[in-house]
Amino acid sequence: MSSNILVINCGSSSLKFSVVNSQSGEQPISGLAERLGDAEAIVTIKTSNGNKLTFDISGGEHDQALETILNYLQQENLLDSIQAVGHRVVHGGEHFTASTIINEDVLNAIESCNHLAPLHNPANLIGIRSSQKLLNKVPHVAVFDTAFHQTMPAQAYLYPVPYELYQKEGVRRYGFHGTSHRYVSMALAEKLEKPLSSLNLISAHLGNGCSATAIKAGQSVDTTMGLTPLEGLVMGTRSGDVDPSLHHFLCTQTQMTIDEVNTLLNKKSGLLGLSGLSNDMRTLEQAASEGNQQAEIAIQVFCYRLAKQIAALAVPLGHVDGLIFTGGIGENSVSIRQRVLEQLTVLGFQLDPSQNELAGKSQLGLITQAGSTPAYVVNTDEEWMIAKDTQTCVTAGE
Structure with missing residues (x-):
């Protein structure tokens, strides 16, 4: 079975993507859709040999950007190699301690964290829903920036404010960049053979x-x-x-x-x-x-x-x-x-x-x-x- 994963990091007016071999880390294709919804919306695609292609999608939103990306992958005979789609999600609150396959319950839980990351989570959800519509035959997985930090003890994550603010509003320290911190710690241990x-x-x-x-x-x-x-x-x-x-x-x-x-x-x-x-x-x-x-x-x-x-x-x-x-x-x-x-x-x-x-x-x-x-x-x-x-x-x- 192919180990190619389409990785998507969706912003409110941008969409970063890459095709990644989950075994080797090789990225045959990557790129960025930016200024989405604007007359100057473009998709830039980079190949592993250094070639760069730009597609004008004037006025296009996330759906059109994804269609452009998928059409290119089809043209390069890579689309059928995509085993799954991995989505970066900024905030998982206390709901998620690890990455998870996306279903309706997961989507609802991500949406319930929108107030904690109003600039990021709604955009992440746009990317997930657009991708699910266009790639509906493969599983989609949410990978959370906050999940790695859910092992912090209460003494590290609680603020010294009335406790009911934590209980009712989720006011606490969550932490971010968890995917990067986890990766480099694992990579160093592997290098050191410890x-x-x-x-x-x-x-x-x-x-x-x-x-x-x-x-x-x-x-x-x-x-x-x-x-x-x-x-x-x-x-x-x-x-x-x-x-x-x-x-x-x-x-x-x-x-x-x-x-x-x-x-x-x-x-x-x-x-x-x-x-x-x-x-x-x-x-x-x-x-x-x-x-x-x-x-x-x-x-x-x-x-x-x-x-x-x-x-x-x-x-x-x-x-x-x-x-x-x-x-x-x-x-x-x-x-x-x-x-x-x-x-x-x-x-x-x-x-x-x-x-x-x-x-x-x-x-x-x-x-x-x-x-x-x-x-x-x-x-x-x-x-x-x-x-x-x-x-x-x-x-x-x-």
Whole structure:
């Protein structure tokens, strides 16, 4: 039986997709549909040999984007190889502790979490329903960003607010990026040829969105994101942790509405807000090297807060067997890794500059000196993790 899985990550006006071999991780086809519903809607398809094709679907919505993708897969004789469809779903609340085959009950449970992720879950549901309509002969599986963190103990996930808010409204810390954190922890254990159950790890997923997670014996025991992805680390456009009274202060002092403050903290803050220049770390590193002081300050705040949070995540672990850098920044920025590790000598980290320059490629991703607490660079692959989970669910359901 084919092990090709169609992986779909659906946004409100975009749809990212890839065909992934769940055994090897190979992606013969991937791409992005963007500006959906707009006159400039397009589908871009990339093949494994580097070719790129663009299809104009002016005004097209998710259904038309999927039809375009499936027509191309049919043309390339790949459509019949699709065994199942794996869907990234941002929020599963407390309903889901693992990936699951989608049925009406699952759809209803996802919809019941819409208030917890109003920008993401409704869009995820659009992708699921459109795909089910067009690919109705194969199973569909939901893979949740939050599921990995459902192993956190109450002391880690509860906020110190009236308990009835948790009971009635689901106010608690959920965490996100679970698929990435789970993948890199498993990948590192495999590289080290050690059982994941024997390792205490901290995973730092650093991209436009950032989070760090304490992983004990393969389970998430604490993480930096909370009720929403706004909590925790400094990110591209998100502030991360701020005084909760900042909302009231800004509404009172500047007459901003609560929605405007929410937009400010989610879309105009973080690296972009601090630098006044960009949310892209590559741009900021270049600007800082040329003497831009605001870019330098933004980087310093990013690294300091990250180091502080990593140190805090050592508490539930007792001891740290390894720190993982992953995501676009974590995998590619030599200087960010250096800045962070230089502030973590309290945990015994000692950088090996030459290995850091190479992202540890010659020694299983290891970028620290002998005798140091180990730090590694591990490339994440959320699409492969989704494909693996989808394959597992389908096989278990046969």
